[in-house]
Amino acid sequence: MILKLAQLQVQRPARVKAVGTSAELAQRLAALGLRPGREVEVVRRGWLGGPLQLKVGGTEFMLRRVEAALIEVVEPAVAPATPSHASGVAA
Amino acid sequence: MKRVALVGMPNTGKSTLFNRITGGNARVANWPGLTVELASHRVLLGGSMVQLVDLPGIYDLTGGAEDEQVAQRFLAETELDAVLLVLNATQLDRQLALALQLKSVGARLIVALNMADEAKRGGFDIDTDALGEALGSPVLKISAKYGHGVDGLKALLATSLSQKPARLDFARLRPAEASRDAEAALYAQAVHRPPTLPPGPTQKLDGWLLHPLAGLPLFVVMMAMLFQLTYAIGTPLQDGFEALLGSVKDAWLVPLTGGLPEFLSGLILSGVWDGVTTVLTFAPLIFVFFCLMAVIEDSGYFARAAFMMDGIMARVGLDGRGFVMLMMGFGCNVPALMGTRVIRDHKARLLTMLTIPFSLCSARLQIFLFFAGALFGPRQAPWVLLSLYFASIFIALGTAFLFRKRFASREPFALELPPYRLPVMKYVVFRGWNECKSFLKLATTMIVIGVVAVWLLTNYPNPQHSYAEVIANFFQPLLSPIGIQAELSIALLFGFVAKEVVLGALAVIVGADGAQLATHLAQTLDPVSAYSFMLFALTYVPCVATIAAMKKESKSTAFTAFSVVWSLVLAWVLSFVFYQGARALGF
Numbered sequence A: 001m002i003l004k005l006a007q008l009q010v011q012r013p014a015r016v017k018a019v020g021t022s023a024e025l026a027q028r029l030a031a032l033g034l035r036p037g038r039e040v041e042v043v044r045r046g047w048l049g050g051p052l053q054l055k056v057g058g059t060e061f062m063l064r065r066v067e068a069a070l071i072e073v074v075e076p077a078v079a080p081a082t083p084s085h086a087s088g089v090a091a
Numbered sequence B: 001m002k003r004v005a006l007v008g009m010p011n012t013g014k015s016t017l018f019n020r021i022t023g024g025n026a027r028v029a030n031w032p033g034l035t036v037e038l039a040s041h042r043v044l045l046g047g048s049m050v051q052l053v054d055l056p057g058i059y060d061l062t063g064g065a066e067d068e069q070v071a072q073r074f075l076a077e078t079e080l081d082a083v084l085l086v087l088n089a090t091q092l093d094r095q096l097a098l099a100l101q102l103k104s105v106g107a108r109l110i111v112a113l114n115m116a117d118e119a120k121r122g123g124f125d126i127d128t129d130a131l132g133e134a135l136g137s138p139v140l141k142i143s144a145k146y147g148h149g150v151d152g153l154k155a156l157l158a159t160s161l162s163q164k165p166a167r168l169d170f171a172r173l174r175p176a177e178a179s180r181d182a183e184a185a186l187y188a189q190a191v192h193r194p195p196t197l198p199p200g201p202t203q204k205l206d207g208w209l210l211h212p213l214a215g216l217p218l219f220v221v222m223m224a225m226l227f228q229l230t231y232a233i234g235t236p237l238q239d240g241f242e243a244l245l246g247s248v249k250d251a252w253l254v255p256l257t258g259g260l261p262e263f264l265s266g267l268i269l270s271g272v273w274d275g276v277t278t279v280l281t282f283a284p285l286i287f288v289f290f291c292l293m294a295v296i297e298d299s300g301y302f303a304r305a306a307f308m309m310d311g312i313m314a315r316v317g318l319d320g321r322g323f324v325m326l327m328m329g330f331g332c333n334v335p336a337l338m339g340t341r342v343i344r345d346h347k348a349r350l351l352t353m354l355t356i357p358f359s360l361c362s363a364r365l366q367i368f369l370f371f372a373g374a375l376f377g378p379r380q381a382p383w384v385l386l387s388l389y390f391a392s393i394f395i396a397l398g399t400a401f402l403f404r405k406r407f408a409s410r411e412p413f414a415l416e417l418p419p420y421r422l423p424v425m426k427y428v429v430f431r432g433w434n435e436c437k438s439f440l441k442l443a444t445t446m447i448v449i450g451v452v453a454v455w456l457l458t459n460y461p462n463p464q465h466s467y468a469e470v471i472a473n474f475f476q477p478l479l480s481p482i483g484i485q486a487e488l489s490i491a492l493l494f495g496f497v498a499k500e501v502v503l504g505a506l507a508v509i510v511g512a513d514g515a516q517l518a519t520h521l522a523q524t525l526d527p528v529s530a531y532s533f534m535l536f537a538l539t540y541v542p543c544v545a546t547i548a549a550m551k552k553e554s555k556s557t558a559f560t561a562f563s564v565v566w567s568l569v570l571a572w573v574l575s576f577v578f579y580q581g582a583r584a585l586g587f
Helices: A023-031 B014-022 B066-077 B089-104 B116-121 B128-135 B150-160 B176-190 B201-209 B215-257 B262-280 B283-299 B301-315 B320-329 B333-342 B346-358 B362-375 B381-403 B425-444 B446-459 B467-482 B486-495 B500-510 B514-524 B527-539 B544-554 B557-584
Strands: A002-004 A014-019 A039-045 A052-056 A059-063 A071-074 B002-008 B039-045 B048-054 B082-088 B109-114 B139-141 B414-416
Touching (some): A014 A023, A059 B089, B014 B150, B089 B109, B089 B116, B128 B176, B201 B301, B215 B381, B262 B446, B262 B514, B283 B301, B301 B381, B320 B346, B333 B544, B362 B527, B381 B527, B446 B486, B446 B500, B467 B486, B486 B527
Parallel strands (some): B082 B109, B109 B139
Antiparallel strands (some): A014 A039, A014 A071, A039 A052
């Protein structure tokens, strides 16, 4: 199922499908590990509409909900812990 | 001389490694982007002198932030004998691309996989030989924090220096995206990790510290504990130090200056000595405070504070980083102003800079420690202090809120949350001592000049009708509505230069130091007027150094002037509202 990263449930890993942010942010996100094909997890949401705490591979970082709404992810239909085939990275 | 650049992504422990290799003292913290300028140090490696240059952290060679550009420019324009690349061993899934990118521009690489201890705990199995072969460069596991593998790295560095320094060929630079597939393949080949791991200590701690309800109270409790501890440990040290200085004065200085003319002995005893020692007794407190602050900084909690506060900060037009800058400003506003370089958007950066002078720095802390101690009981004093820290944050955020429209920013915000790390005792003490040292340096130069000037002002033409009195009378119509009396206004005037001078100046004006000065203040002030004074001292221009840093960082005289005028006006208005309000309520 395709949905926005901002809508992804907490602690349900999903695979990044497309990053629709500005090119500059997309580059920074890619450097942090978030790019198409990688598995991403929302660890928690900040209070008072604060940012999302994301986990990609060995890296955790925060991203605001506005920007997270521009990122499409695919939620696995069955168990979330299937090993990666696209990037070869086991998170 | 040979030259080696130290390169890595933010928060990979580059500066820690730099300190390890050079024995230098670049500041480190568990916070990305702390190094905003080039730091370089000479070091002897295998018989040749090598200049090691620590660059600001970069995500890739094409990033756009000011601190990243500093690093890129250096790499593009400098002839180098080698590039020492530091990678975080737990984040190779996204950091190998930087190695590939540097390789593509022809860098002579030596790769250090830092935080090997954390990687081992995290279950990573890294094949350094495979990595080395693929990158065509030596790869070594190290732990800069504990010094593991650093000697080996130095030996390797000594043998890997090129015969002829060369410039990197940026014409061949490809965007980082181009190496992503190669990165993934290399990672799959050389790094192995069990797919599922139980939540580590960082995840468990975050569960509490970032909890939507418990997070903020825990933050307040932590700050309160910081001050309680500073008091509990620092005050006995301060008292002992004060007693020691007092006996030095009575036993040696008074007899020694007995034979001098009255003018000279007055200048030395009640000018320089009283002024400087009043300030000096704060050295132990400064030391304790910054040791504790360093523990928080090294732990990685700053990034959590940014996470928690971003929701609020967004509403005043800033982001979570702005809050961390304010906390850094608790030490000194100048490095906090420089730290804003990690913010790319110019307007967002200006707005953050505008808030930083309101951050309660260590120099103001001293004044407040003294006043709180003199006018409030030992039970209330820490709370008075905590309230001032909250006032500081509130004034900073309020300022941002008022001007958020003029400095609107659309900069997206993605900030790393590093794992919690145990602070190394050596660095904690080192940090405390460094702050103490720069404080002592200031105490022996600026403050001496300040107190001598104050002494001369208060004693000429004669103590009854001095220049100080003329100046004080001039400002009286302005300052008496906010409850600040004549002797305090002179101290404030000198506080414009540096807040460290205020207490020394006061000691000279009153003609008493230490406990006597405290008694004098308790007799002439009441809690309301003292708090009004503290509020004013908190808000108005921190010091000349901050103004200079503001000018340098903003590159705008108009903006700097605006910041100065705004803080003066705001200081007066706040103190006026507080003082008159409290009086009207019958306090």
